[in-house]
Amino acid sequence: MQNPFTPSFGIVPLYLAGREMILSDLRRALQNGPGDPSLCSIIVGPRGSGKTALLSCIADEAMRQGYIVADTTAVPGMLEDILQRALDASAEIVTRHSPKKVTGISVGQFLGIEWQESAPPKENWRSRMTTLLRELKKTDSGLLITVDEVRASLDEMIQLAAVYQLLIRDGFKCALVMAGLRVHCNQLLDDDSTSFLRRAKQYPLERISDTEIDRAFRKTIESSGKQIHAAALKSAVNASGGYPYMMQLVGFSIWEESGERKTIHEQDAEKGVHAALQDFQNGVLNSTYRELSSGDRTFLRALSDDVSENRVSDIAARMNKTAGYVSSYKLRALEAGVIEETPGKTLMFSIPFFREYLLAHED
Ligand SMILES: Nc1ncnc2c1ncn2[C@@H]1O[C@H](COP(=O)(O)OP(=O)(O)O)[C@@H](O)[C@H]1O
Ligand SMILES: [Mg+2]
Structure with missing residues (x-):
């Protein structure tokens, strides 16, 4: 039986604990399109709270709804990256099956030609984005841009926000979901040139309730072929402290402790929790402290x-x-x-x- 827990940064867990509200808001926003307040959102949370995993789930939802997704991180070159990723994604959509009747020339091909002709680009970023969105509009498709690890200190981040505002004003179906540490999100919102972002919907990733963590443990374990005793589950939940990364560390260790057995017992939980705390100390606390x-x-x-x-x-x-x-x-x-x-x-x-x-x- 393979260990189903995922104590690595950026990996989408088998069961996402406590994010139903945010996901349903975003699902609705993507369906509603222009005008829905959650179409521009900021996910705020400390390291290990599940920002990157959540962005991936939102991206998956968007793709299910026929959006193309450009996912990027706030580093130099991000604007070009967004265009390139959107282009790759649209090419893929057409080769798979178009979400909604792409006829004649495909979005991918069209932009592919555009892309080659405009390298080095003569047009600015805004006009190339406009071309892209105009093509997508013909197929009734939209674009979701996700930006992980936002930083106000990056000029391109500010430019993206400014252009996004104009694209929305032009009525394009374009969503922007960003994620970052509280301090970076606040700096971005405080910047005068991105003041319109203050209207973006903010989703703080706070401590997840024990009930939700309990449910995610149980679902992850049971759907992967094991059972867990009530007392063992209780100690696993307590040790997780409502924090996703810790939950994965704890789950991973208690599963390992139970070996080939079908049930995770209290002793497995005891040893596993101890090992998880040790891993957390070595991986997170010691390095944070040293810095x-x-x-x-x-x-x-x-x-x-x-x-x-x-x-x-x-x-x-x-x-x-x-x-x-x-x-x-x-x-x-x-x-x-x-x-x-x-x-x-x-x-x-x-x-x-x-x-x-x-x-x-x-x-
Ligand atoms: N809602 C969740 N429920 C359970 N585990 C989660 C959840 N979100 C993320 N995780 C797990 O937590 C860890 C950290 O997630 P990640 O998205 O990398 O956090 P961040 O980007 O905020 O640092 C990963 O091991 C991931 O699998
Ligand atoms: Mg992350």
Whole structure:
């Protein structure tokens, strides 16, 4: 029996825990097309919360609905990448079976010719996107652009947002779904030239409820040929802390512990959870900790002292430093993805168990 859990970044799990609401919103938006508010969305969450996996599921849904998908990451060259991927995807659609009657010349061929003729491109990105969308429109198809790991510091990210707004204004069926760490999404939304993105629908990936994690464990295990005892399931759920990456680590280890047996027992769960915590510590906590300066660590320890009163002013008082000093460390920690700031300006850890880890390590 093959282990069905997927403790690797970017891999879509067998069962997605707790994302039904977001997926149904997006499913509806893709069906509705222009005008639906979720057609432009931002998925916000810490590392390991399942952003990349969710983008892939949204892309799959879009393809089922006959959209072509251009999936990219916010790195230099992303605009060209979007066009190239859209082109590849449209060629594929036609060779498979067209979603809705593509006649005569295929989207892929048409754009293929366009593409070759325009290399090096004489037209700007907007006009090439317009050509693409106009062709897609003839076949009643649309385009979904997904951008992972958004960064406001990338010029092309800003350009994409600006052009997207114009394409929407022209009435094209074009969806844009982005994902990133809270700090990067906020920077993007704060940029004056992308102010229209403030109207984008935001989906924060928060802690998943124990009920949902429980269900995903059970479905993953049972559909893959094993059973799990109630007590074992309970410890697996507790150890996951509502965090997708941890859930996969725990699931993977308890499955391995049960070997060839058909049932995962309490002892398997006990050993498996221990192994998963060890893996999490080696893979995530140690490396995150090593990347921090000693000033960062001091700041984060002051943050971990009190879990409720964690605004900059509280921490400054606790550290006996100025608010300006504390703010500069806050920015560094946000940038590193270690903490998040709530809309109420309270700071909290975004990586599970990191607080406990910090308290247990004295440099
Ligand atoms: N909703 C979910 N339920 C269960 N496991 C998930 C879910 N989303 C993602 N995962 C798993 O969690 C891990 C991290 O997912 P990933 O999408 O790479 O996170 P991110 O992009 O936010 O860092 C992967 O092992 C993936 O299989
Ligand atoms: Mg990711």
